[in-house]
Amino acid sequence: MTQASTGHHENTSVNGEKDTNNANIGNGTRLPLRRSAFRALVQDFGPLWFTWCMNAGVLALLTHQCPYQFPGLGIISTIFYIFDLLLFITFSIIFILRFTIFRLDAYNEIVSSQADLALCGCWPIAFLTLTSLTPLICSNAYWGRHAFTILGYVMWWIAATWSLVVLFWVFITLIRRHEASSVRLPMMVIIPAVSVSTVAVTGGVVVSDSYEISARLAVPVIIVSFMMVGLGILLGLILSTYLFHQLLALGWPPAAQTASLFIFVGPMGQSAAALQQLGAAARMYGKFAGYNKGTFLTAEAAAPLDVACILIALMLTGLGIVWSLLSVYAMIECAWKKELSWNPGWNAIIFPMGTLFTSTTLFAVSMDSPAWRVVTAGGIITLAVVFLVNLSFALTWIVQGKLLIVREDPRVKKMMEEEQKGR
Incomplete structure (x- = not known):
């Protein structure tokens, strides 16, 4: 019997030696x-990279709104904004190129991974950070x-449209293609819920801080944003309950995924911020008074609405x-066991x-509270330090060829390992 008739092909080089640098895909x-570096960059580029845009964007927003301002802080905020913008444009081009060049293969790789599928919600969130900062910084210049x-x-x-489309697509795909009972569901599954809450808080920023926005333009955004924050809160609580049960049943996630526990905070923090921003827009910025229709869209309704929003925001x-605190404890325990090491999940x-x-x-504004101001300032400094730590490690890994441009194709490597096992 010939080798061809058995369906088995040895990978050999031209001089008859075994070829360890190529994998046979079955048709010769x-x-x-x-x-090539370009192929490695595009083929492996995943939605996780948009978290860099999200992080730069939220730091730009926090430094711009920090309760303790100094002359250089506005410049730092603008630098974060420009960094966010440049990263978003660059990463979007690469991500689109991946689907343009690799088409169905790229799509199947994304939807076959629960984590990558959920992380697709990071793309519209990254765009939403720019949506907040554009009117906040540019319209007031x-x-x-x-x-x-x-x-x-x-x-x-x-x-808003983009986030809703991604939300439905992610969960419909998860339902159709994945069985949550058979594997541990990744923490990233909350991200689509965070995206709709981000739509809400961004809506609040747009109607509150844009230069001379009219009540006629602002009120529809406020109404839709309240609907979005409701969706974000309820869906976030449902998913958090499921994932918390998973922690109780299976214990902490693997050490490399410990940082993902902070995703629990997202729906609560974003929804709390959204409610306060929208309540302030209705009352403090006079959007309901300027609209003045019906029983809800009036100045009289705006004041109690604002108070209710602050109350619910405190709970969230x-x-x-x-x-x-739970996430910080998990990180400390992981470090105590000497299992903590940096990875892009940070x-x-x-x-x-x-x-x-x-x-x-x-809260610092609505309560005129020094305590909230100190907590906020300390938090901003801490997050800026974490951002710089992440950036330094990421650049080191990129230079070492371990991140972003990894010349060795993991798909081919897996095929070669399977071939070796089959012999």
Whole structure:
């Protein structure tokens, strides 16, 4: 019997030696183990990279709104904003190129991974950070004004639609293609819920801080944002309950995934910030008074609405603090066991905690509280340090060829290992 008739092909080089740098895909074609830098960059580029945009964006927002300002802080905020913008444009181009070049293979790789599928919610969240910062920074600059108010307004409606589409697509795909009972569901599954809460808090920023936005434009955003924050709170609580039960049943996640526990904080912090921002927009910024229709969209209804929003935000912030303490404890325990080491998942720390400190920033204003101001300032400094730590490790890994551009193709390596086992 010939070798061809058995369906088994040895990978050999031209001089008859075993070929350890290529994998046979079954039709005589051999895939190279090492790729070009461009192919490695595009083929492996995942939605996790958009967390860098999210983190830069939330730090830009926090430094801009920090209760303790100094002359250089505005410049730092603008630098974070520009960094966020440049990263978003670059990463979006690479991510789109992945689907343009690899098409169905790229799509199947994304949807076959629960983590990558859920992380697709990071793309619209990254866009939402720019949607907040564009009217906040640009429309209030002397060269920006109303044009950037309209730009931010249009961006918000695009982001709201985008986030809802991703939310439904992610959960429908999870239901159709994955069985949660057979594997441990990743913490990232909460991210689509965080995205709709981010739509809400961004809506509050757009209607509160944009230059001369009218009540006629602002009120529809406020109404839709309240609906979004309801969706974010309830869906976030449902998913948090499931994932917390998973922790009780299975224990802590693997050491490499410990930082992902901070994702628990996201829906609570973002929803608390959204409620405060929307309540303030209705009352303090006079959007309901300017609209003045019906029984709800009036100045009389705005005051109790604002108080109710602050009350619910306090409750959500309390739960967010509990989740953050639980996550910090898990990190400390992991470090105590000498199992803690840096990996790209550490980016999960900054944005969720940033949402919590956005909420405390607003409490500092509504309560005129020195305690909330100190907590917020301390939190911003801590998150900035974590961002710099993540950046230094990431750049080191990139230079070492362990991140972003990994020339050795993991797909081909897996095929070669399977071939070796089959012999």
